[in-house]
Amino acid sequence: MIWEALVLVLAVWVLFLLLAMTLLTQSGGAPWTRWTNFLSGRIAAERRANGLMRELLSVGQYQQLTRHGYIEVTSPHIPQRTYRIPGAGGLVRVYEQGTRLWICASSPWTRSQMAMSWSCTS
Secondary structure, eight states: OHHHHHHHHHHHHHHHHHHHHHHHHHTTTHHHHHHHHHHHHHHHHHHHHHHHHHHHSOHHHHHHHHHHSEEEEEOSSOTTEEEEEETTSSOEEEEETTEEEEEOOSSOOOHHHHHHHHHTTO
């Protein structure tokens, strides 16, 4: 009795898999194509952004970003002020005469956008 139920469940499972495979092949793989196009586009965009970041950042800034996860930029207008820009996005820390302040980005930026925008102002 138990074996018969197990065989029945297995047969239903095989039929389900065959039906799913048939539906996927009839749709021409459109869902998979969209997903792979999205992923390949995202990867290509990240590569371009990283290449641009390497061009715009100095060697020291890029090394600091890869080692510590942030870039420190001194303010061009206030000599005692230093900005610590995180490479992974998020809050930018502002240090001024030993006092630490917090500034939040107005919109979610990528790691490359955050690093480049702050480094270009120095």
